[in-house]
Amino acid sequence: MSIAVISDTLASMIRIATPLMLMALGGLLCQRAGVFNIALEGFSLVGAFAAIAVVQYTGGSVWAGLIGAMLIGTIYSALFALFVTKFKADNIIASIAMNTLGAGLTSYLLRAMFGVQGAYSPDQIHKLAMIHIPVIKDIPILNCISGQSIVTYFAIILIVVIYVMLFKTKMGLAICAVGESEVAAKTAGIRPALIKWQVVLISGALSGLAGAYLSTISVSQFSEDMIQGRGFNAFTALVFGNAHPIFSSLVTLMFGFADAIGIRIELVGMNISPSIIKMFPFLFAIVALAISSYTTKLKVKGVIGHKQRKVKE
Amino acid sequence: MMKNKGNNRILSAAGVVGRQAGLIIIALLLATLFLAVSGYEPLAIINGIIDGLTLDIAGTIRWATPLILAGLAICVTYKAEVFNLGVDGQLYMGAAAATAVAVNIPKSMNQAASLVLIFLAAMAAGALFAMIPALMKVYLNTNEVVSTLLLNFIAALYIEYLVIGPLRDPEAGTNLNASAVLNENTWLPRISFFEPSSANIGFYIAIVVMIILTFVFFRTAFGHEIKIVGANPTLAKYAGMKPKKTILQVMAMSGAIAGIIGAVEVTAVQHRLLAGFNPDFGFDGIVVSLLANNNPIGVLFSGIFFGALKNGGINMERITDVPSAVTDIVTSIIFITISAKFVLPKLKRKLAGKTPANEGGK
Numbered sequence: 001m002s003i004a005v006i007s008d009t010l011a012s013m014i015r016i017a018t019p020l021m022l023m024a025l026g027g028l029l030c031q032r033a034g035v036f037n038i039a040l041e042g043f044s045l046v047g048a049f050a051a052i053a054v055v056q057y058t059g060g061s062v063w064a065g066l067i068g069a070m071l072i073g074t075i076y077s078a079l080f081a082l083f084v085t086k087f088k089a090d091n092i093i094a095s096i097a098m099n100t101l102g103a104g105l106t107s108y109l110l111r112a113m114f115g116v117q118g119a120y121s122p123d124q125i126h127k128l129a130m131i132h133i134p135v136i137k138d139i140p141i142l143n144c145i146s147g148q149s150i151v152t153y154f155a156i157i158l159i160v161v162i163y164v165m166l167f168k169t170k171m172g173l174a175i176c177a178v179g180e181s182e183v184a185a186k187t188a189g190i191r192p193a194l195i196k197w198q199v200v201l202i203s204g205a206l207s208g209l210a211g212a213y214l215s216t217i218s219v220s221q222f223s224e225d226m227i228q229g230r231g232f233n234a235f236t237a238l239v240f241g242n243a244h245p246i247f248s249s250l251v252t253l254m255f256g257f258a259d260a261i262g263i264r265i266e267l268v269g270m271n272i273s274p275s276i277i278k279m280f281p282f283l284f285a286i287v288a289l290a291i292s293s294y295t296t297k298l299k300v301k302g303v304i305g306h307k308q309r310k311v312k313e
Numbered sequence: 314m315m316k317n318k319g320n321n322r323i324l325s326a327a328g329v330v331g332r333q334a335g336l337i338i339i340a341l342l343l344a345t346l347f348l349a350v351s352g353y354e355p356l357a358i359i360n361g362i363i364d365g366l367t368l369d370i371a372g373t374i375r376w377a378t379p380l381i382l383a384g385l386a387i388c389v390t391y392k393a394e395v396f397n398l399g400v401d402g403q404l405y406m407g408a409a410a411a412t413a414v415a416v417n418i419p420k421s422m423n424q425a426a427s428l429v430l431i432f433l434a435a436m437a438a439g440a441l442f443a444m445i446p447a448l449m450k451v452y453l454n455t456n457e458v459v460s461t462l463l464l465n466f467i468a469a470l471y472i473e474y475l476v477i478g479p480l481r482d483p484e485a486g487t488n489l490n491a492s493a494v495l496n497e498n499t500w501l502p503r504i505s506f507f508e509p510s511s512a513n514i515g516f517y518i519a520i521v522v523m524i525i526l527t528f529v530f531f532r533t534a535f536g537h538e539i540k541i542v543g544a545n546p547t548l549a550k551y552a553g554m555k556p557k558k559t560i561l562q563v564m565a566m567s568g569a570i571a572g573i574i575g576a577v578e579v580t581a582v583q584h585r586l587l588a589g590f591n592p593d594f595g596f597d598g599i600v601v602s603l604l605a606n607n608n609p610i611g612v613l614f615s616g617i618f619f620g621a622l623k624n625g626g627i628n629m630e631r632i633t634d635v636p637s638a639v640t641d642i643v644t645s646i647i648f649i650t651i652s653a654k655f656v657l658p659k660l661k662r663k664l665a666g667k668t669p670a671n672e673g674g675k
Contacts, residue, residue, distance in 0.1 A: 232466075282470075
């Protein structure tokens with residue numbers, strides 16, 4: 001395998017991992033605050049649709065699409081936050097409902113707004129230029145980091161921001177405190193509901209951006225089945241990464257790698273059915289989930305194990 | 314919250330029904346508003362449901378069959394506080410097994426015998442597929458919510474693989490990914506009264522399953538055990554029960570019921586294995602079960618309601634140009650509003666002296 005192929009595979013790994021990373025970063029904040037959020041799938045589907053709709057109505061501006069998707073993702077997630085905090089809804093059921101509602105809404109609006117079924121491409125779209133980093137773009141293998149979209153760099157910066165926020169600030173402490181014990185957090189003067197609102201809205205904005213990345217940067221259209229379980233994979237990544245921003249992001253890169261390798265196998269022309277190749281990330285996720293639950297079981301008092309018991313209790 | 318606690322005790326069965334009806338009305342009103350805002354005929358969805366329950370009862374039965382079965386599959390596990398979100402995956406595997414057996418059955422074989430074979434295979438496949446998340450939960454303490462969701466995608470892709478590869482009909486056009494049409498002796502009969510609709514005797518199967526589950530839940534020790542394991546696994550253990558075994562058993566039951574859905578869809582409705590034949594019956598099954606308060610008898614009625622909704626949406630799209638996706642919105646609204654109500658019994662348990670401290674050490 002030549003160096004060019006390796007760096008090409010790694011570049012595509014980063015591209016594929018970007019939306020997962022965004023979703024996982026939002027999701028892990030929820031996880032830390034004790035909100036079981038598997039609605040990432042639905043949030044990002046709504047974001048993907050919103051981005052294309054905004055692109056259409058602004059005459060092709062992807063920037064507007066990205067920002068619009070974040071806004072609409074936030075608004076959509078507010079519904080989830082409302083049910084989780086105010087109405088004390090069962091997190092799992094509310095999440096699944098947000099996913100099915102997202103699928104229903106986008107499918108409905110696709111018909112109502114654009115009169116099409118299944119998929120829609122905007123009339124025109126001014127794609128964003130990829131950013132080439134000087135120096136790095138000439139180093140073999142490492143140059144996989146160069147030539148990515150602005151969203152990818154945003155995600156990478158976000159890893160650091162969320163790491164600092166979570167472990168070095170009062171806000172991060174409050175988030176973890178709420179997740180550990182709401183009663184204790186309350187006596188310390190923290191308002192659990194407020195914290196939960198914040199983390200859910202952040203995850204809504206980031207998932208919206210992830211969806212927008214898929215619909216306006218990866219491709220230039222919205223299709224009803226475009227998220228394809230990425231939200232669940234992102235959730236698995238944050239579980240496997242112990243809801244730690246850096247580890248979880250690394251896990252999303254592994255997911256991206258599993259996917260990228262699959263695409264390469266297809267290109268090389270090995271005789272494996274494309275449907276089987278599409279299973280790779282999911283098989284990988286199942287194994288990751290098994291490993292992480294096993295290690296959690298050994299540790300008994302891991303961050304995730306604690307949360308899981310709490311939610312299911 | 315304290316006020317709710319008091320109310321909760323007074324709530325009789327009639328109260329529950331009234332409350333669920335209230336949720337349905339709210340959801341329908343919101344959907345009507347939605348239609349009006351987007352410039353469609355506002356009453357379309359309500360008319361659709363009314364037609365589904367009167368003029369086109371056949372179509373309603375067709376859709377109610379898988380929905381009732383899916384609701385039953387969910388309510389079995391929910392009683393044990395296990396969340397099987399993998400009904401979709403299990404029904405895919407059931408459909409795959411049903412097809413694999415059906416294509417190998419000779420034309421001369423007796424119809425009843427071949428159907429028994431097909432359904433047994435489908436139930437076994439569904440139950441086996443449900444064993445993956447169940448064993449992971451029991452032995453690795455894996456959260457079944459995530460694992461079942463992931464397995465759904467694997468199963469759907471497996472079906473895609475089958476209908477593009479090994480089971481593909483050589484005579485199918487390039488656009489159609491499906492198995493060959495099955496021999497008539499493997500078809501599950503349709504209800505002749507409702508011809509030409511595809512309402513089939515799967516509906517009777519669903520009723521039989523419902524009766525069996527009702528009996529198991531309310532009249533056997535096993536049913537009691539399921540409830541205790543769901544309510545308090547530690548207590549169940551002290552009482553000499555085996556919560557792990559119970560979890561495996563309910564997951565197997567749930568998977569087997571899901572497998573029946575797959576077999577019914579293949580042998581009675583499509584008569585072949587079709588990629589993407591399943592419009593998320595599994596997720597709808599959660600709402601069906603929740604609306605029925607996880608009671609098997611209630612599932613029958615809520616399944617018929619959602620069947621009418623689904624059928625109404627499809628008819629509506631055919632006659633007017635209102636998108637049938639509006640029914641998904643109605644379902645989701647019911648879904649999310651019902652989740653809010655759901656916390657009451659759990660909250661009560663928490664108030665009954667459970668502190669977060671002993672929760673962590675469990």
